[in-house]
Amino acid sequence: MSALPSDESAALDGILQRHRHDPTRLLQILIDAQDIAGWLPAPVLTRIAAGLDIPRARVEGVAGFYSFLYTRPVGRYRVLFSDNITDRMLGNAELLDALCRKLWIEPGKMSEDGLVSVTTTSCTGLCDQGPAMLVNGQAIGQLNHRRINEIAEMIRQQRPLELWPAEFFQVDDNIRxxxxxxxxxxxxxxxxxxxxxxxxxxxxxxxxxxxxxxxxxxxxxxxxxxxxxxxxxxxxxxxxxxxxxxxxxxxxxxxxxxxxxxxxxxxxxxxxxxxxxxxxxxxxxxxxxxxxxxxxxxxxxxxxxxxxxxxxxxxxxxxxxxxxxxxxxxxxxxxxxxxxxxxxxxxxxxxxxxxxxxxxxxxxxxxxxxxxxxxxxxxxxxxxxxxxxxATGTAQSAGTKLISISGDCAMPGIYEYPFGAQISRILEDCGASDTQAIQVGGASGICLASYEFQRRIAYEDVPTAGAFMIFDGTRDLFEVARAFIHFFAHESCGFCTPCRVGTSLLKGFMDKLADGHGAKADLNDIDWIDRLLKNASHCGLGSASPNPVIDTLQKFRPAYERRLVSLDFEPAFDLDAALAEARQLTARNDPGAHLKTHEEEEEK
Amino acid sequence: MTKQFLLDGQPVPFEDGQTVLEAARAAGHYIPSLCWHKDFPPHGSCKLCVVKAAGRHVSACATPAKEGWEVESNTPEINGERRGLLQMLLVEGNHFCPSCEKSGDCELQALGYEYEVLTPRFRHFFPDRPVDASHPDVLLDFNRCIFCELCVRASRDIDGKSVFALTGRGIDKHLVVNAESGRLADTDFAKTDRAANICPVGVILHKRVGFAVPIGERTFDLATISEKTLKEGSS
Amino acid sequence: MSTLPARKLRVATASLAGCFGCHMSFLDIDEHLFELVDIIEFDRSPLTDIKEVGPCDIGIIEGGVCNSENVHVLREFRRNCKTLIALGACAVNGGLPAQRNHIPLAECLREVYQFRPGVENGQIPNDPELPLPLDKVRPIHEVVRIDYFIPGCPPSGPAIWKFLTDLIAGRTPRLTGGLLHYD
Missing domain, CATH: 3.40.50.11540 (NADH-ubiquinone oxidoreductase 51kDa subunit)
Structure with missing residues (x-):
């Protein structure tokens, strides 16, 4: 067992004591222990296992499960850009790149001096005031280039978060x-x-x-x-x-x-x-x-x-x-x-x-x-x-429902409607125009096209946990579905075969289409994986994970079809990219050192 | 009168508390599985035992039988889905049978034969998980893991050692051993452990005994996995 | 064979990243070869030494895809063959050659051409005549559409014979009763 510095060791003992050496507190202990060094070095896991009298492998198993627990070093400033589709629509990718450029780092990699790491995370629940990020767990919304510049500067100066401008951390309720x-x-x-x-x-x-x-x-x-x-x-x-x-x-x-x-x-x-x-x-x-x-x-x-x-x-x-x-x-x-x-x-x-x-x-x-x-x-x-x-609502859906509205509308925020409220009325209230589609109930919910806007929010019609994301005519519903599939692949717990492998396969196919290598055969495979996910998954996450693709393939099929480069078959991987390493090793760049990804281009 | 349900139209008797899978196998009907084991509670991760009960897909290993249910199992639809799940497992790991010591005794392979899986169909992930050869008696090739957790459960519940656990999440999930070094040699694992003798695929391999049984005499050369399972169930 | 086709079926074969073991196994159908040549004729194949594949009824590919030349051959087969078959473990899932996939290509090449005992001043060959290796060895279904698969290392003569007779007779080929194996 490797030794821990004595001050870290004492802090760890304090944490274990505070949690009464109770193994059911393991996740809470790991969260607290991570606050000591910003991550969880191997000896810390060993020490926690000993302190709780449980196998170390179990501690490692838990530490490896949660996205916010790190078993490898991360920056002292951990910047996580929220990566919901609504953040993407507001340009989070550009802001992330800008921040990385200013800090001279690559996304997902810690800076060499251990100061900062920048990457993405699943939706942080600030869609009404995105693009958003978490810095060491503190939420910052309404990101723009000006804010990113200031953040980069404060990180470079190693200014403690407590001394950052308070308005950065202001989270609005936006009750409409x-x-x-x-x-x-x-x-x-x-x-x-x-x-x-x-x-x-x-x-x-x-x-x-x-x-x-x-x-x-x-x-x-x-x-x-x-x-x-x-x-x-x-x-x-x-x-x-x-x-x-x-x-x-x-x-x-x-x-x-x-x-x-x-x-x-x-x-x-x-x-x-x-x-x-x-x-x-x-x-x-x-x-x-x-x-x-x-x-x-x-x-x-x-x-x-x-x-x-x-x-x-x-x-x-x-x-x-x-x-x-x-x-x-x-x-x-x-x-x-x-x-x-x-x-x-x-x-x-x-x-x-x-x-x-x-x-x-x-x-x-x-x-x-x-x-x-x-x-x-x-x-x-x-x-x-x-x-x-x-007395409020419909016969099967009593009372009111809180709706979280985000995306393409003038007034994103929280709206409380009696059940039975019509989609079109909600869109009008929040100032949405030229609406092409809405995603109700989140990634696992349902995608409604404009011809369905007379439908109502209710368990018996359009059920929802509360998400209501609006996409106007400028949006590409394929990209919406792709973002949700990325989400599910990232969030699959990996317990059952269909969800663990299927969400990753599905992500691969969506990326293949996005990269311009899609073929009709891929749409068949997508359908097949959708079916396996729906029918064979262990829990609701798995069986709901193909929903965004199933809905958009049905209602926005041309968004997929226009990406196809073949009505038959395209290779599963980028052929020319697969030669890149060999080109580099041989310093070759002659025509024979390349492969056309689309076969037709090869037939002169 | 004993209770019964219909499996592909055949009456299957069951006792209260019996699962669809247990009752079916006891009555001589094969429902496939990889993660299920008679000595452990149902796990339900491999999903090969998927059946359609009263119109809904469920895991036969984890679903208590119900009086009067109509269950579909050996149908083109369900067997097709099982084939799809096997293909997912085949592309997720590195399953190069010709060079695997478990070939002929591997349940994943045997199920591939049972369901006539001729191609892995999808794009291969080709994972790169380093092999652990540190232990004097046992080798671990993590690239073949199907995450049934039988070794995890056997080591914890029978051997009382908890040598194995899963960490990571989703497609990055992987098996780890109970040592800070990450090496099997630094655990109290022994080749006589139940966990050392329960892997349905070729992850946990005993050293120096590979390829001892000639082709033609290995487990699944002698009987298909359905034949073997039903025979063991009735003995 | 109950119903002979009106004309001989034209068949081409090739070995990509394989060991020719599947071709050897093909020859293991022994006396059935006589029956076979009554109903098929060979186009490009190691058995004929024809170098260019022409329009064919059936193409049979052994081996996975490890370099750019494999890709060209495979595509040529796909263009010319109405039915394309993956023969053997390497064609089906990359097989033995794909076990290099966890080693970075640079390491592979340097080990062979620069650091191997006995090699002095070795260089990774860069002659434009030579096909470049892919970063990973791939099964052929990841490069072109494949119609049928015959697993095995190699598939046995009887398995190949069963498969081909099914196919030629117009039955969807099946490998059952011990004919299907992956090793």
Whole structure:
């Protein structure tokens, strides 16, 4: 075992102690340990394994899973450009290149002096104010060349982040349209008092009457989930708030956590009251780490006010508290069973179901996993009653929905609509014109062409977790789909064969088309991989991953066809590029040292 | 009366808690698998046991059988998808059978024969994962890994050693051993470990015994993988 | 053979990055060769020494693609053959030659032409007459469209015979009952 410098060693011991040498805290320990040196050297992993009395290979397995954990050195300034399609549309690639040029570095590689590294990351949830980046976990939006120049300068001067201009780190809420939830003014504890007055059963009955369904996308009835967990065997029950808002184009949870944190926490307590849970977690995506201090402050206030802790609001035996658990850059952890694995300090691999988390979840305990928005909405049910809640929306989709609007429109931001809102109305409200297509529900959602804009946001028509990305007539829907496929290939956990290999194969085909080497045969292969992904994947990420390609191939097929250079077949790789190394080694550049990629060009 | 479901039109009896795969094999119907093993709970990663139950694709190894279900398995549609999954595994790793000691005893290869995989179809990834020859008795060729995690599970749950784990993610996922050096020699691995004798492909190889069995007498020279599996299931 | 084709089928064969083992195995169909020459005639092939491939019914390729000349030959076959068959492990997945793929090309060439014991002042050949090697050895289906595949190192004589008789008789060829193997 290699030795660690003594100060690092002491810091590590402190971290292990703070986490009670508890292996279920492994991910949190790794995140904290990384703060010591900015990355996780091999001896640190060894030391953590010893401190937790678990195999080192398991620690290495977890450290290697999460994008924001580094087992190789990275720059002291870690710059991650958000790479959602909306960032790409706003020119993030050019800005990234500009920053790299100014800093004399290559994208993805650390500068030789260890000062800085610059690369891309999946959507950081700032699509309403992109292009965006994270610098050592701090979010900066509204990037432009001026800002990039300043950032380059401050990095060169090694100015600590605390001394960067505060306006850089300002994240706007951009709330454009308020409905029942965003317009709610509620003193902390008010909803909880109402629910306690009804008793757990009465409260659950109210939830049943509300028809509230999960806002994370799947739309499962919240009361059913709660009742299942309540009735499941096991004394210890768990409430988890899924704040792993990783779906590209979604940022409503960011706004709820930033401005309505009390509603979210109150919703968790409401769930705990119904279920009989004593333990609560907020699984906060690593990209939102900058929200943590203020969330901790809200939690502290709530403890102070007797809204968390023992005998909440004087109710004997109503004991419930909430802790924040950080993610570290893994979209798949938004899937509830993968999230639970991650909570237990493991790799975020989706579990086999059944058993479902409501029966056996976190540490085998009955566990309710609810979306941030779902939990906040339970406050409305508690305050005004289930019937009142169900009175808005459609018969199958009660209440309102927060929509995160980004892309080609005048006023990107958060809009709250009653379910049943027509797409065309939403486009009008946000100032979109010449709209060619929208992507609803994020990368895994649905791509709608203009002839579908009379459709409505509702579980029974166009379901959505909240993303609403707008593409006007100047956009290329092939590139939109390609960006999403890159996303899925990057975020696949790699557990099952179809998703691990299929998303990479699909990415290869999309890049082949983009590079001008596409053939009709490739479209057949794409169809085939789409089918394998859809049918054979282990979890929803895998089976949803081909959606962007399936939709755009159906609705925007010419965007693919015009890229084809052959109606038959083109080589799977760039033939001439495959000779480049040999050309260099032999210093040859004669015609015989080249290969035409398209065969026709060779036939004189 | 015993419960039953229909597999490709044939009645298959089952007991509560039995999976589709277990019940099918017990009744003499082959459903393929790579990551499933009778001594371990279902894993569900290889997806070769995919079947269509009541119209939905599910993993037969992880899905409890249900009374009255109609399950499709040995159909052109499902077998075609299995072929596609095998092709994905074949291009993901380096599977050069002629020079592999496991040839003839390899389950991936045997499944290739079972489902008549004549071509890997897709573009090869040609991974470059360094071989670990550090251990005196066992060689690791990571380029053939199919991520079934049988070695991970056997070492952890049976040997009590946790010599193996997976790290990385997605297509970069790979097997590592339980040592800071990354070398198998620096672990407490032994060739008698269950984990040393469970790899369905050619990753974990015993040294000095390669190519000992002549062609024609190796496991899958003597029986197809479906024949072998069903025979073992009934014995 | 129950129904003979009206005219002899024209067949071309070539070995790219292979060892000619598949061609040898082809000859292993032994006395069937007599039946075969009744129904086919050879175009370009190591068996005939015809250098240029002309219009053919069937093309058979052994070996993977390791250099630019392999690409030219393969394309020429594709242009001229109605049906193109990958014969053997190397054509199907790169086979033994593809095991150089994890070694950088520069290292390969330097090892052979500069650092090998006994070589003095060696140079990597740069004569324009010579085809340049590709950075990786590739199976032939990654370069042109392939219609059929016969795996094996080499495929056995009976496997080749079964495949060809199926094909010539108009049946979709299948390799079953032990005829299919990868080694």
């Amino acid at each position: 349209l308020k409905g029942a939830l965003l317009g709610l003014e509620m003193a902390p504890g008010e909803a909880l008092k109402a629910a306690i007055a009804r008793g757990p059963e009465g409260w659950l009955a109210e939830m049943q009457a509300s028809n509230l369904r999960g806002r994370g996308g799947a739309g499962f009835a919240t009361a059913v989930k709660w009742a299942s967990a309540r009735n499941a065997p096991g004394e210890l029950k768990v409430i988890v708030c899924n704040a792993d808002e990783g779906e590209p184009g979604t940022f409503k949870d960011r706004v709820l956590l930033n401005r309505y944190a009390d509603l979210v926490f109150e919703g968790m307590s409401l769930a705990a009251w119904a279920v009989g849970a004593g333990e609560g977690f907020v699984y906060l995506r690593g990209e939102y780490r900058y929200l943590r201090p203020q969330l901790e402050a809200v939690l502290a206030c709530r403890r102070e006010a007797g809204l968390l802790g023992k005998n909440i609001l004087g109710q004997p035996g109503f004991d419930f508290d909430i802790q924040i658990h950080l993610g570290a850059g893994a979209y798949v952890c938004g899937e509830e069973s993968a999230l639970i694995e991650s909570l237990e300090g493991k790799r975020g691999t989706p579990r086999i179901r059944p058993p479902f988390p409501v029966i056996k979840g976190y540490l085998g305990r009955p566990t309710v996993v609810n979306n941030v928005e779902t939990l906040a909405k339970t406050c409305l049910v508690a305050l005004h009653g289930g019937a009142d809640f169900a």
